[in-house]
Amino acid sequence: MLPTNHTGLQCAHCGEECPDEGISLAGVHFCCAGCRSVYQLINQQGLCDYYALNRQPGASQQIPVRKDKFAFLDDSRIIQKLISFQNNEQTRVTFYLPHIHCSSCLYLLEHLHKLQPGVLAARVNFTRKEIQIDINHQVVSLRRIAELLTQIGYEPYISLADLNGARPPQDKKYIKQLGVAGFSFANIMLLSFPEYFGLAASEQHLQGIFRMLNLVLALPVVLYSAIPFYESAWKSLRHRFLNIDAPIVLAIFITFGRSLYEVLSGTGGGYFDSMTGIVFFMLAGKVLQDKTYRQLSFERDYTSYFPISVTVVADDREMAVALPVVKPGDTLRIHSEELIPADGILTRGNALIDYSFVTGESMAIPKDMGEIVYAGGRQKGGTIEVLVTREVAQSYLTRLWNQDALRRKQPKEQSSFVHLISRYFTYVLFGLAAIAALYWWINDPSRIANAVTAMLIVACPCALLLSGTFTQGNILRILGRNQFYLRDAQVIEDIAKADHIVFDKTGTLTTVQDMNVGYEGERLSNDQLKMIAAVAAQTNHPLTRALCSWLPHDPSLQVEAFREIPGEGVAGIVNDTLIQLGSAFYAKNVHPSNTGGSRVYINWNYASKGCFVFTSHYRDEVPELVKKLRKHYRLSLVSGDNNREEKNLRRLFAHNSTLLFNQRPEDKLRHVEQLQKMGKRVMVIGDGLNDAGALRQADAGIALTEDTNNFTPASDAILEAAQLSKLPKFIRLCKANRYIIMASFFLSIVYNVIGLYFAVQGTLSPLIAAILMPASSLSILLVTFGSSRLVANQLDL
Amino acid sequence: MTVIIILLGASISVSALFLAGFIWSVKNKQYDDEFSPPVRILFDDKPGDDTTTVDTQ
Numbered sequence: 001m002l003p004t005n006h007t008g009l010q011c012a013h014c015g016e017e018c019p020d021e022g023i024s025l026a027g028v029h030f031c032c033a034g035c036r037s038v039y040q041l042i043n044q045q046g047l048c049d050y051y052a053l054n055r056q057p058g059a060s061q062q063i064p065v066r067k068d069k070f071a072f073l074d075d076s077r078i079i080q081k082l083i084s085f086q087n088n089e090q091t092r093v094t095f096y097l098p099h100i101h102c103s104s105c106l107y108l109l110e111h112l113h114k115l116q117p118g119v120l121a122a123r124v125n126f127t128r129k130e131i132q133i134d135i136n137h138q139v140v141s142l143r144r145i146a147e148l149l150t151q152i153g154y155e156p157y158i159s160l161a162d163l164n165g166a167r168p169p170q171d172k173k174y175i176k177q178l179g180v181a182g183f184s185f186a187n188i189m190l191l192s193f194p195e196y197f198g199l200a201a202s203e204q205h206l207q208g209i210f211r212m213l214n215l216v217l218a219l220p221v222v223l224y225s226a227i228p229f230y231e232s233a234w235k236s237l238r239h240r241f242l243n244i245d246a247p248i249v250l251a252i253f254i255t256f257g258r259s260l261y262e263v264l265s266g267t268g269g270g271y272f273d274s275m276t277g278i279v280f281f282m283l284a285g286k287v288l289q290d291k292t293y294r295q296l297s298f299e300r301d302y303t304s305y306f307p308i309s310v311t312v313v314a315d316d317r318e319m320a321v322a323l324p325v326v327k328p329g330d331t332l333r334i335h336s337e338e339l340i341p342a343d344g345i346l347t348r349g350n351a352l353i354d355y356s357f358v359t360g361e362s363m364a365i366p367k368d369m370g371e372i373v374y375a376g377g378r379q380k381g382g383t384i385e386v387l388v389t390r391e392v393a394q395s396y397l398t399r400l401w402n403q404d405a406l407r408r409k410q411p412k413e414q415s416s417f418v419h420l421i422s423r424y425f426t427y428v429l430f431g432l433a434a435i436a437a438l439y440w441w442i443n444d445p446s447r448i449a450n451a452v453t454a455m456l457i458v459a460c461p462c463a464l465l466l467s468g469t470f471t472q473g474n475i476l477r478i479l480g481r482n483q484f485y486l487r488d489a490q491v492i493e494d495i496a497k498a499d500h501i502v503f504d505k506t507g508t509l510t511t512v513q514d515m516n517v518g519y520e521g522e523r524l525s526n527d528q529l530k531m532i533a534a535v536a537a538q539t540n541h542p543l544t545r546a547l548c549s550w551l552p553h554d555p556s557l558q559v560e561a562f563r564e565i566p567g568e569g570v571a572g573i574v575n576d577t578l579i580q581l582g583s584a585f586y587a588k589n590v591h592p593s594n595t596g597g598s599r600v601y602i603n604w605n606y607a608s609k610g611c612f613v614f615t616s617h618y619r620d621e622v623p624e625l626v627k628k629l630r631k632h633y634r635l636s637l638v639s640g641d642n643n644r645e646e647k648n649l650r651r652l653f654a655h656n657s658t659l660l661f662n663q664r665p666e667d668k669l670r671h672v673e674q675l676q677k678m679g680k681r682v683m684v685i686g687d688g689l690n691d692a693g694a695l696r697q698a699d700a701g702i703a704l705t706e707d708t709n710n711f712t713p714a715s716d717a718i719l720e721a722a723q724l725s726k727l728p729k730f731i732r733l734c735k736a737n738r739y740i741i742m743a744s745f746f747l748s749i750v751y752n753v754i755g756l757y758f759a760v761q762g763t764l765s766p767l768i769a770a771i772l773m774p775a776s777s778l779s780i781l782l783v784t785f786g787s788s789r790l791v792a793n794q795l796d797l
Numbered sequence: 798m799t800v801i802i803i804l805l806g807a808s809i810s811v812s813a814l815f816l817a818g819f820i821w822s823v824k825n826k827q828y829d830d831e832f833s834p835p836v837r838i839l840f841d842d843k844p845g846d847d848t849t850t851v852d853t854q
Binding site: 049103126127128180183187190206209 | 801805808809812813815820823828831832836841
């Protein structure tokens with residue numbers, strides 16, 4: 001590729017490269033007039049701290065937003081669905097602003113009242129990337145607010161999903177339960193000291209008070225903090241499956257029951273401190289493991305992909321209409337870069353539709369008037385009009401989404417090996433308890449209850465649960481820091497177990513933004529290339545645009561008699577030479593070759609010169625990634641695209657891998673299903689709606705995205721495209737998860753054996769329990785954190 | 798040694814107070830967004846500002 005001209009100047013607003021020094025203000029340079037006007041607006045209002053807090057915090061304004069884009073915010077029916085509160089003069093609304101990314105954003109957005117009178121207050125929730133704005137709706141309209149936000153680079157993302165009401169607030173139950181458990185644990189520990197160190201004879205009457213206080217403090221833990229464990233255990237028992245929480249609940253009950261008996265009968269102090277401590281540590285693990293990425297959504301459906309409203313043309317008037325209201329027979333006006341929300345017939349304009357997100361086909365498809373266009377495509381050319389033939393809910397895309405085969409698979413039963421081990425562990429423990437009971441029944445029946453309960457207290461598989469939750473929680477955190485976000489802890493094991501990886505091509509192995517341009521034919525001089533560029537620059541077709549960015553540019557060349565035949569090509573006269581660019585048919589090339597890629601043919605005064613070949617651009621890290629992965633995995637490639645690049649791909653992938661082309665979304669799903677029937681555990685890496693079925697069917701479905709703010713299909717994990725090369729490392733970290741848990745579990749068994757040594761003899765004193773339990777918990781914490789950190793460091797994550 | 802009982806009552810009620818404060822802070826959505834508050838406090842509004850930020854909570 002030829003490099004484009006570098007000016008070395010960075011836009012003061014957004015940091016993009018400036019094309020020249022033409023756009024500036026008081027010695028500061030900008031990439032476009034849009035950025036300059038934002039800069040000016042912000043400085044006029046004395047908000048220049050925006051630029052002081054972070055370098056170049058703005059969003060590029062190079063692609064202007066259409067003027068009427070937010071016209072639908074004048075429609076009170078739509079407004080009613082978006083606002084959370086309204087009275088005579090005040091309206092409160094919450095917008096999702098994907099661009100929020102730094103403290104400057106926070107600063108500017110919370111000073112919105114300086115840019116716009118009528119704004120009463122604005123408050124940003126950074127984690128959710130939301131802004132809550134109170135406005136005086138008699139002074140300023142909601143539409144004006146949305147337009148102002150767009151103007152300063154924070155375009156609100158309002159999708160069809162917003163019509164279904166606000167997003168649910170996140171659940172903070174665990175944190176409260178953790179707080180209560182911590183409170184009880186700390187106080188009980190303090191109040192247990194007299195029990196352990198003994199009281200003088202004159203203070204014996206105080207002992208009862210200490211014990212009763214412990215009992216009272218332990219109640220909220222048993223009745224409130226431990227509820228998540230009861231729920232989980234009850235759920236597993238109803239499914240006739242013994243998960244790890246069942247023996248833990250048993251241990252909590254037995255410990256509490258025995259302690260209650262000891263306190264009430266005055267025979268001892270009980271094990272309240274051990275019990276509350278364990279609940280506290282286990283809850284801490286759960287909180288850590290439950291860390292969700294609040295700005296991400298793993299369950300998005302088509303409604304959050306579709307806009308909230310469309311422009312309907314009736315009697316030559318444009319109206320913004322909420323999408324669900326659109327009926328067959330309506331005429332929609334679709335502007336450039338907008339989504340076609342319903343199936344219909346093209347009635348005006350030249351459509352050039354990018355279906356890459358739906359079908360995986362990377363090239364935009366030209367459509368002529370009278371042809372059918374399907375929902376989900378993005379218009380790349382100018383404005384078009386579409387006569388709706390099917391309601392939104394009936395369209396191709398929506399039906400694709402609602403197909404039974406694509407429905408969310410049954411929730412996976414918890415197959416984690418942690419649960420498996422815990423089951424064996426429980427059986428062994430019950431066996432030991434039975435033997436101890438038998439022994440004491442023969443020798444000293446009065447000690448049976450004592451020994452058996454003590455064993456169950458000591459040997460509850462809390463250590464196992466702690467190892468699991470803390471290791472997984474920490475690994476989730478490490479992966480999240482590397483922009484690989486997992487839905488939950490189970491996904492770690494699913495990734496570790498996978499033995500077959502299925503790749504999508506378009507958007508996953510290739511990038512959508514870049515195209516490789518090659519040339520075949522007669523040699524062209526530099527001047528000739530400039531002349532071709534001048535003709536190509538006259539039109540907006542994606543191929544000619546790609547050509548322009550690749551060819552040398554000379555603004556002084558004049559193009560005369562320019563003509564464009566949509567769908568075929570362009571022609572123009574430069575320096576008295578007629579230059580035609582276009583498809584093989586248009587350029588009357590007699591030998592159209594078909595070896596791959598899209599082509600643009602050149603005619604020079606009616607004589608054929610050659611052609612430019614466009615091939616999709618593979619991400620730079622792909623060859624190395626595939627080479628690494630093919631050593632340990634069977635690979636498949638399923639592409640909705642045609643097979644013009646099969647040869648290259650065959651060379652890259654190993655011989656035993658499967659390459660499938662022209663795959664419809666259902667075909668991809670079938671392929672995954674077949675692999676699973678052969679006993680494979682399949683990991684799918686895809687990016688678009690066309691992969692949605694395969695991603696759901698897969699044991700581990702990873703959605704790749706250029707930007708986590710973008711729409712991604714439902715998946716188990718979301719990976720930022722820039723981190724794709726780290727995938728083998730991520731997999732290794734997920735595999736290490738199992739060994740770390742095993743190791744710390746082994747450690748806890750050592751503690752258990754010591755505890756059991758006392759317990760089987762019936763001599764487990766609360767003091768020993770109180771030392772053993774926190775000691776084992778803490779050392780497990782250290783081992784799991786330390787070793788997962790160590791592995792991550794070694795992998796350079 | 799009745800002083801012990803007074804001390805016990807005092808210490809537990811102090812810690813109960815902290816617990817109540819903690820639960821209040823969770824309910825008050827203080828754990829919803831851990832980035833904004835520490836940054837927000839550092840913004841100085843220049844003297845002569847006609848408006849002040851209104852608390853929306």
